[in-house]
Amino acid sequence: MNSPAEYALVLLAGLGSGVLISTVGFASLLSFPVLLAVGLPPVVANVANTIGLTPAGLSGSFGYRRELREKPLVTTVVLVTCAGGAVLGVVLLLALPPGVFAAVVPYLILVTCLLVGAQPFVSGRLRRRDRGGGRLSAATTVACVLVGVYGGYFGGGSGVMMMAVLGFGADLEMRVVNALKTLSIAAGNVVASVLFVVIADVDWAAAGLLALGSAGGGYVGALIGRRLPATLLRVLVVLGGITAAVTMLG
Template sequence: MSAWEFGAIALAGLWAGMINTIVGSGTLVTFPTLLFFGYPAVTANVSNSLGLVAGGVTGAWGYRREIRGLGGMLARLAPVSLLGSVIGALLLLVLPPEAFEAIVPALILVGILLVIFGPRINVWARRHSTSHVLTPGRWIALVAGILAAGVYGGYFGAAQGVILVGAMSVLLPLHVQSINGIKNVLGLVVNLVAAVVFLIVEPSVIDWWVVLAVGLGALVGGSLGARIGRALPPWLLRTVIVVIGLVAMAFLLLT
């Protein structure tokens, strides 16, 4: 790997780390960049997932204030993301890419719609409920959404954050910044677990120079993304999420 190639991939990693922390579609930056430089698709996807773990750490740490007091909820949701990520990572290694290509844009569209209408649905649900406690039905729906996002994230990961924020916006009576903080932690779990699965099952497809370049960039990008994301007002944060989600959907449909 040449110095300029390393620098370009690191710059893509920085941008991806920022986007992942603010929204959750950073793979749409790094994955095409790696394909441009001639890396095989599976090597690019796996190495990218490993590198982006660094950005997930700094991004989740940057949102630590927003998730203060939500440790119990995270403790219950993290294992769901863990399970989904293992399933998704194994599917990546055993199934052809075409298996998910048809459904991924639809999942992103659902996530976008949930981000847009989630707060209104949540307000309606609270008005028609006698309790603000998460009901068993809503909890089951939340777990199903987190599991689906984990499977998708372990498989590819682009716009995983849109799906997570969308589902939680509908089902959790929390501020969007707190939801984004939870999203960052769950996204970190998914990337980390998928990385471990790749290391154990198929280490030969990993390019460690790519991992290093993406990781160094994402480490800085995650921290910057937390500062930017936390400063955005709720309406603007949701707008950014929707726009990135639409770009992600268009990218996947047109490539």
Template sequence: MSAADLVVAAAVSLLAGVINSIAGGGSLVLFPTLVALGLPTVAANVTNSVAQWPGYLGGVAGFRHEYAGQRGRLLRLGAVAAAGGATGSVLLLTTPSEAFDVVVPVLVLLAGLLIAVQPLLTRRITARADGGPRRDPVWLHVALFLATVYGGYFGGALGVILVGVLGIGLHRLKLANALKSALSAVTATVTLVVFGLFGPIDWLVVAVAAPASLLGGFLGARIATRIPVAPLRVLIVLFAVAVSAYLFARA
């Protein structure tokens, strides 16, 4: 990539970090940008995943007080997330890139739709929450594994999926949101290792995009309470639909 391309990648990574902190869905901005800058879709996907990894660690640090008394649950669900992330990552690297080119427009559209319905899902989970302790149901582990397989394979709007799955399974939205960050970090760390060893990563892009994503996440957290989320969510969804249409046309 040229110096100008790297500047664009860094700027969009900064924006993606801000979006992730405020509404989620930052990968839906960075991934198509990397494709537009000339990276093949699989290389753009793995580079996107690695570049956004620092932002997940920031999310874990922000929720550290919510993890009190959750060590056993974190270990159990973390093991499931690690297995799912590894499975998704291996699937991405071992299946033909042509298959990813066919599937990714659908995944982008799905991610956009999930972001669109996130407020409704959150309201439903909140209405059902009773806050009492309960045993984690077996189906929750199965659903979490499937969600993190998706996260390892593509990952757009993974946080939205995890909040939905955990919120329904645990009936505690605040805890679900905190666990979402931890399990996203586990999934991202596994994909970082797998893609770092075997994936077609553009490390020059990562070198400029990862710090920008981290900074964007910090800035987004600072401004999240000062701007309306709804207009940003609408823009992200419209952008996801446009990107999906573009990728369908390329396939």
């Protein structure tokens, strides 16, 4: 980055991405291309993107604090499983050759977002709805761990995967699922960011500007997200997932 215009662009990308994290997800569709456009190499851009979007997940989770308090047990399970899974995901990132998941990630995102869209129509056939007030089954808990692993390894689309897991595995309102999705992104990004700070080459100017914008955007996104009708939110998630998958395939 060499000009005030580029600094402003990264700051605005952080703001917009923060809003996306707390609403429909797929924030990196906005922030990552901007970081590349201002001249950061892909690996450095990925590190700055993860660190810079971490405040969005945290501020978004704070904005959704009322929803998270409604289901304290589920909130705790999501936080612990995603953070723990992200540790394993980061280990895999360091141990496996680059691009192991690159070929399948677009299809994984596409299938997952379509599951989010179809969930109201098929969930009654696929699971027993929990009327007992917020416990996750063992299978759903394992699925949360796997989403955490994916989030630590790659991250793109992990929030929507969490929405699909919770949509089929728990009887929760969409606004609560969205809150838990935001928390899961925050947990994974915190773990990855700590590691990146220790071992990676960080462009602190880019990461800092992105973080400054995303912190406000995450909170604003939570205010918007809790007011979005469930059907509209599902439609936006599906459209975002299709866009993400097509972009990656291109």
